[in-house]
Amino acid sequence: MIQLKQIEKSYRTDTIETLALNRINLSVFQGEFLSIMGPSGCGKSTLLNIMGLLDAPTKGEVLIDGRLTTHLSDKQLAHFRNQTIGFIFQSFHLINDLRVLDNVELPLLYRKVSASERVQLAKEALTKVGLSNRMKHFPSQLSGGQKQRVAIARAIVGRPQIILADEPTGNLDSAMGNEIMDLLLHLNATEGTTIVMVTHDETMAKKTHRLVRLFDGAQVNDHTLKQVYA
Amino acid sequence: MLKNYFKIAIAVLKRRKFFTFISLFGISFTLTILIVATAFIDNATSDNYPEVNRDRSLYITSVQEKGLKNHSQMNSPASFYYLDRYVSTLKTPVKVAISSFYAVTNAYINNKRLAINLKYTNDEFWDVFQYKFIEGKPYTLQQINNGEHVAVISEDTKRDYFGDLPTVVGKYIEADNVQYRVAGVVKSVPVTMPLSYADLYVPYTVSKTDYRQKTLMGNYTAVMMAATKADVPKMKEEYAAIVAKIKPDDKEYDEFISIADTYVASFIRNSPLGSSDESGISKLVMAASIFLLFFMLLPTLNLVNINISRIMERSSEIGVRKAFGASSSTLVGQFIVENLILTFLGCIIGIIISFIILQLMNNTNMIANMHLTINGTVLLYSMAACIIFGLISGVYPAWRMSRLQVVTALKSQ
Incomplete structure (x- = not known):
């Protein structure tokens, strides 16, 4: 589903060049739930951003669904993200000025979907995450766990093949974190959505199919926890 | 979306x-x-009450004498004699309104002073400007020629001078110790329209200064009205041709200049932006x-x-x-x-x-x-x-x- 080939990412300031990612080769298969772990600053989030086409690698290629993404324009990238990928962030990134329902509708705004259909799909997504009774609320009226569930609803509303989650439980207590994790596992199991999750939490990572460890921008370990494909 | x-x-x-x-x-x-x-x-x-024919009118608000040798010049409104002799006789204008700039005069009611702005006009003034008569009518050419002391007053003046009287036509109003018989009352004009504004309009023939004096400069303006808007350029040319033939009064000056302008241009030309060469618009x-x-x-x-x-x-x-x-x-x-x-x-x-x-x-x-x-x-x-x-x-x-x-x-x- 996602193929990273010889990915390098470096940040250049006036004096020094920092290598954030060093020759990463990684394939994520369809229907897989992959977790990425590593100490702070090892390049986990950078890797996830590159997979999500939010950031371009300095060197190397990203293929998604067999398609090379290197030379896509801003418009094509936006369209591609919209159709294929859903994002979940550690700090939720909900738009505080919009109600829950409008937040969830957001990805559909950039597709040719009628207003009534948008509402319908957003309601379905909110029902899936168990928040159908909070549609008219503003994000500020919700708890952290509820906010993250809204974010998940937003990520799945457009039925993307891939969900990229950057420490989705990082800002939540363990009970809420478990709820969110269960939701993602359920999504992966029932809908077959490919999920890549960055996490600090070993117990969360152990629940996934495969665990990749990064250290100082390099891949040090690739450990299959569950055999999904025989 | x-x-x-x-x-x-x-x-x-x-x-x-x-x-x-x-x-x-x-x-x-x-x-x-x-x-x-x-x-x-x-x-x-x-176009505003009572100046409703501005688009087919040209305004002569000043004349100028220029000396080429010492670059001196003199600007002034025209004299009645000049406007009557050279402008009233033009062929293109169907009507020419000649009137003085308004000047303050004093009237007294119950020993209280009332400032009244007085304007001298000719008879065609009442044709070029479309005043709304609340009562009475304008003074006639004959009354002007006879030098009758008749007047048209504004509605405001009627109220200030006569109070609540229902009709005042035929009554007398005294300004600067001269008695005028009221011939008509018109709807008042705002002071922002200096060519038509006044409190008291009287025939030019009753003016204390001699309107027959043969000078070019004086205190009068003229508004020439053409039959149609299309005649305006022709009217402008005809006036320019006449002006070209006129020699200045004063031997010190060599050139006599006067331009018939549209309403707006006539104001701007007299401002620092304008000159005799260009209106300044x-x-x-x-x-x-x-x-x-x-x-x-x-x-x-x-x-x-x-x-x-x-x-x-x-x-x-x-x-x-x-x-x-x-x-x-x-x-x-x-x-x-x-x-x-x-x-x-x-x-x-x-x-x-x-x-x-x-x-x-x-x-x-x-x-x-x-x-x-x-x-x-x-x-x-x-x-x-x-x-x-x-x-x-x-x-x-x-x-x-x-x-x-x-x-x-x-x-x-």
Whole structure:
């Protein structure tokens, strides 16, 4: 589903060049739930951003669904993200000025979907995450766990093949974190959505199919926890 | 999509009430001043009671004698003799109104002084200007030739001098120790129209200065009215041909100059902007445009600034929208639409405020007998200006915002 080939990412300031990612080769298969772990600053989030086409690698290629993404324009990238990928962030990134329902509708705004259909799909997504009774609320009226569930609803509303989650439980207590994790596992199991999750939490990572460890921008370990494909 | 933009625009406006207030204030205040100012200009320049034939009239408000040797010159209104002899005899004008500039005279009622502005006119004055007679009628050519002491007074003068009397035709009014018999009462004219405004109109033949004196310079102006608008250029040429033949009174001067202008040009030519060579209208338009540009530039820059800080505050939203499929151009569109909503609101508030101000001015009679209205064209142009406002002040911030990297935008929260 996602193929990273010889990915390098470096940040250049006036004096020094920092290598954030060093020759990463990684394939994520369809229907897989992959977790990425590593100490702070090892390049986990950078890797996830590159997979999500939010950031371009300095060197190397990203293929998604067999398609090379290197030379896509801003418009094509936006369209591609919209159709294929859903994002979940550690700090939720909900738009505080919009109600829950409008937040969830957001990805559909950039597709040719009628207003009534948008509402319908957003309601379905909110029902899936168990928040159908909070549609008219503003994000500020919700708890952290509820906010993250809204974010998940937003990520799945457009039925993307891939969900990229950057420490989705990082800002939540363990009970809420478990709820969110269960939701993602359920999504992966029932809908077959490919999920890549960055996490600090070993117990969360152990629940996934495969665990990749990064250290100082390099891949040090690739450990299959569950055999999904025989 | 648009509904969604609208929702977020309103939410953002509500969230930053102070910024919103400043922006809206800037836009609506600018617009209000523009609308009120143009209402004044419009009132002063377009056809208005009683000057309804401005588009087929030419105005002679001054004559000039110029010395080539020592570069001296003298400017003055024309004499009655000059206008009567050279202008009244022209062939193109169907009517020529000749009148003096109004001058203050004193009347006394119950030992209280009442200042009355008096104007001497000829008979065609009443044809060129369409006064509305509340009672009576204008004095006739015969009355003028007989030197009768008859007068037309304004409605305001009737009230001030005679009080509540229902009719005053035939009664006498005394100004500067001269008794005039009232022949008619006209609806009052605002002082902003100096060529038709007066409190008391009397025949030129009763003037204390000798109107037969054969000089070129005096205290009179003429308004020539052509049969149709198309005859105006011909009328101008005919006058120019006559003027070319006239020699100055004074031997010190070599050249006599007088130009028949349209209403607006006649005023501007006598201002520092104009000269005998050009009316100064183009200079005025240029000056006004530059002034307008700067006047509109201030709120625009203000808006640009506010918009930049406002948009940067929303970098998380920008990041999320980009991540979920908004291209840079879509986002630029969104922010421009939001900004247009803001400017449009400011526009509507500005129009409402202008309307209230003009109504107040009219109702309190701040300038006597002047009735100001919002000009439809101005309104249209104001709306257009608003949209341009909105575009200009939205485009740059939106462009800056759209260049923001998603990763950076998301991090900055």
